[in-house]
Amino acid sequence: MSREHLTKLGITLPEFPVTSVGSFPKPSYLKKAREDYSAQRIDQEALEREEERATQFWIEWQDQAGVDVLVDGEMYRGDMVTFFAETMRGFEIGGLIRSNGNRYYHKPIITSAVEWVQPITIEWFRFAQSLTEKPVKGMLTGPYTVMDWSFNEHYENRRDTTIGLAKEIRKEVEALVEAGCRIIQIDEPAISVRPEEMPLAVEAMQICTEGLDAYFISHVCVGSFDQIYPQLLELPVHNLDLELSNPDVDIMPLLQANVPQKDISCGLVDVHSREVESQDEVDARLSKALEIIPQDRIWVDPDCGLKTRTVEEAQAKLEVVVAAAHARRESPSE
Amino acid sequence: MRLVLTNNGSYPRVGDRPQERKLRVAHTKFAEGRISERDLKDTENWVSSEVIREQIAAGIELVTDGMVRWHDPVSHVAVSLENVRAGGLRRYFDSNFLYRQPIVEGEPRWVKSLLADDIAFSVKNSTRFVKGMLTGPYTTARMSIVNAPEYKDDIPKLTMAFAEAFANEIEAMAQAGAKVIQIDEPMVLRHPGDVGLVREALALFAEKKGKAELALCTYFGDAAKLYGDFQDMPVEIISLDFTYSEDLISNIEMVGSSKVLGLGIFNARNTRMDSKDEIFHFLDRVLPRVSTDYCYLNPSCGLEFLPRDRARKKLELMTSLRYRYLHAGGQ
Numbered sequence: 001m002s003r004e005h006l007t008k009l010g011i012t013l014p015e016f017p018v019t020s021v022g023s024f025p026k027p028s029y030l031k032k033a034r035e036d037y038s039a040q041r042i043d044q045e046a047l048e049r050e051e052e053r054a055t056q057f058w059i060e061w062q063d064q065a066g067v068d069v070l071v072d073g074e075m076y077r078g079d080m081v082t083f084f085a086e087t088m089r090g091f092e093i094g095g096l097i098r099s100n101g102n103r104y105y106h107k108p109i110i111t112s113a114v115e116w117v118q119p120i121t122i123e124w125f126r127f128a129q130s131l132t133e134k135p136v137k138g139m140l141t142g143p144y145t146v147m148d149w150s151f152n153e154h155y156e157n158r159r160d161t162t163i164g165l166a167k168e169i170r171k172e173v174e175a176l177v178e179a180g181c182r183i184i185q186i187d188e189p190a191i192s193v194r195p196e197e198m199p200l201a202v203e204a205m206q207i208c209t210e211g212l213d214a215y216f217i218s219h220v221c222v223g224s225f226d227q228i229y230p231q232l233l234e235l236p237v238h239n240l241d242l243e244l245s246n247p248d249v250d251i252m253p254l255l256q257a258n259v260p261q262k263d264i265s266c267g268l269v270d271v272h273s274r275e276v277e278s279q280d281e282v283d284a285r286l287s288k289a290l291e292i293i294p295q296d297r298i299w300v301d302p303d304c305g306l307k308t309r310t311v312e313e314a315q316a317k318l319e320v321v322v323a324a325a326h327a328r329r330e331s332p333s334e
Numbered sequence: 335m336r337l338v339l340t341n342n343g344s345y346p347r348v349g350d351r352p353q354e355r356k357l358r359v360a361h362t363k364f365a366e367g368r369i370s371e372r373d374l375k376d377t378e379n380w381v382s383s384e385v386i387r388e389q390i391a392a393g394i395e396l397v398t399d400g401m402v403r404w405h406d407p408v409s410h411v412a413v414s415l416e417n418v419r420a421g422g423l424r425r426y427f428d429s430n431f432l433y434r435q436p437i438v439e440g441e442p443r444w445v446k447s448l449l450a451d452d453i454a455f456s457v458k459n460s461t462r463f464v465k466g467m468l469t470g471p472y473t474t475a476r477m478s479i480v481n482a483p484e485y486k487d488d489i490p491k492l493t494m495a496f497a498e499a500f501a502n503e504i505e506a507m508a509q510a511g512a513k514v515i516q517i518d519e520p521m522v523l524r525h526p527g528d529v530g531l532v533r534e535a536l537a538l539f540a541e542k543k544g545k546a547e548l549a550l551c552t553y554f555g556d557a558a559k560l561y562g563d564f565q566d567m568p569v570e571i572i573s574l575d576f577t578y579s580e581d582l583i584s585n586i587e588m589v590g591s592s593k594v595l596g597l598g599i600f601n602a603r604n605t606r607m608d609s610k611d612e613i614f615h616f617l618d619r620v621l622p623r624v625s626t627d628y629c630y631l632n633p634s635c636g637l638e639f640l641p642r643d644r645a646r647k648k649l650e651l652m653t654s655l656r657y658r659y660l661h662a663g664g665q
Binding site: 094095096097098100101102104107109148149151152153190192193194224246270272 | 349405431432605641642
């Protein structure tokens with residue numbers, strides 16, 4: 001693990017640090033508040049009160065459950081791109097697009113030069129961090145993914161769009177660092193689909209992170225890993241967060257062939273399944289990872305954000321990850 | 335030269351207007367056990383007829399049902415076969431859309447038609463000709479997980495197994511009244527060396543197509559290198575995505591076309607409205623080299639990647655620009 005770097009940042013973590021990828025399911029009272037807000041039955045302030053209540057719920061729950069690096073659960077976000085597009089200049093929010101099955105999102109449209117005009121996540125980070133002694137991750141969506149998951153009506157090409165976004169997203173990263181955030185996750189789930197653009201994604205991430213005093217994580221998922229690995233290792237972050245539990249994406253042979261020198265957050269539970277894995281199953285996945293990745297470079301978490309699960313399912317899935325990590329700490333040789 | 339307007343498969347099943355959200359609400363209620371499967375099917379049928387009506391209103395002459403009943407383009411038909419089941423989610427090419435990976439546990443066997451009733455419904459509810467849709471056997475094979483040992487690491491064998499099963503679906507769609515059946519094979523652009531395999535599979539379809547015409551369609555990539563091979567395919571129509579490179583247009587200028595072309599020049603992956611000058615310039619270059627008496631004009635891929643209002647506008651733009659082109663003295 002980049003323990004030296006974390007120590008310099010004032011962060012001490014146990015072996016097998018437990019975290020989660022970002023989103024948690026919204027409790028029923030928040031879902032209702034969002035519906036009421038959409039129907040103009042409550043105002044913004046009332047909605048924010050419920051978002052704060054839900055954030056507090058998840059922070060306290062993670063704290064008590066034994067999670068080591070916490071997330072705010074993204075109670076105030078709809079999806080991972082539109083949320084940023086709503087605050088940055090240069091975007092319009094487009095109509096509904098289907099993402100899979102019966103799930104839809106509002107895909108943003110870039111209509112003029114993108115511009116960071118004010119902090120986007122800072123107040124939520126401050127609020128979440130004020131509720132716990134443990135580190136809370138700053139959670140951002142990376143420039144390549146924002147580019148790929150937006151329509152572009154302004155920039156000449158994908159490269160110009162990505163670099164333009166990277167320069168602006170860096171300002172949010174700087175604001176997070178300024179606010180005291182030391183672990184920042186910049187998600188790039190889209191980079192796994194166009195292998196030829198990996199150098200662009202790397203360059204954009206470099207713009208976002210270069211010279212900043214933080215520990216950076218990037219989450220990548222549901223893509224053709226065989227097409228982008230080992231180039232993925234060039235992403236200038238300390239930790240790559242990978243899905244190791246999706247039954248249909250076997251990354252292990254790739255890791256075996258090119259053992260990563262970065263820290264790896266190992267997804268140990270499948271977020272697309274309602275079934276909660278047993279501790280034995282989770283432990284077996286961890287053992288598999290340990291055959292390849294040195295123990296001091298392993299973090300553990302679910303495969304992806306848990307927002308598609310129920311509150312109870314999400315808690316149960318994270319609890320089993322915590323249990324597996326704690327068991328390993330107590331019996332490291334097993 | 336006639337330019338016939340068609341949709342390239344999918345159409346947004348949900349939009350931002352309240353009446354355009356019925357299917358989303360119905361799926362939610364069905365998942366919660368609040369409506370029956372029959373109710374869900376009724377809503378799917380209603381949305382399908384609305385989508386057809388919307389295409390016709392926009393000026394489209396060969397319509398699809400918008401694939402509004404499909405879970406996704408890869409798994410929908412594949413998992414209707416025996417010995418194929420739906421697996422986990424994976425990103426669909428370079429999009430933010432996820433499909434279920436078909437998992438092949440044994441020989442894929444066709445039991446009964448999944449799509450014939452949908453085609454019959456569309457034909458009954460359309461005043462225009464109807465196009466049936468099928469993701470091709472090669473693309474399906476490439477995007478599947480193979481557990482069955484007999485197909486492990488054997489894409490040709492699995493492709494032909496899917497082709498034999500899908501040929502029955504082609505026959506059923508043709509009998510149900512599909513004027514054209516479009517077979518999507520985007521994966522061959524990533525594996526151009528397998529183009530012969532696609533040809534072999536299509537030959538099986540050609541035997542079962544009855545009076546329907548077959549269209550081979552590729553998108554999400556540059557078809558320039560395969561353009562010559564496509565001219566030898568046992569299909570009547572070659573439908574291509576022209577948003578990826580200039581080379582494809584140059585190839586057509588050089589080689590010409592003895593097959594009807596589907597000109598996917600309207601970008602179905604960007605909300606920006608395509609410019610008249612670009613479209614006219616494209617048509618000026620391509621149409622003189624086509625020896626058939628008509629071509630199709632269509633979006634570059636399915637329209638489900640756009641919001642409903644923009645999809646509608648793209649189709650209206652196609653109609654408007656065709657009119658202006660033909661009346662401006664183009665081909």
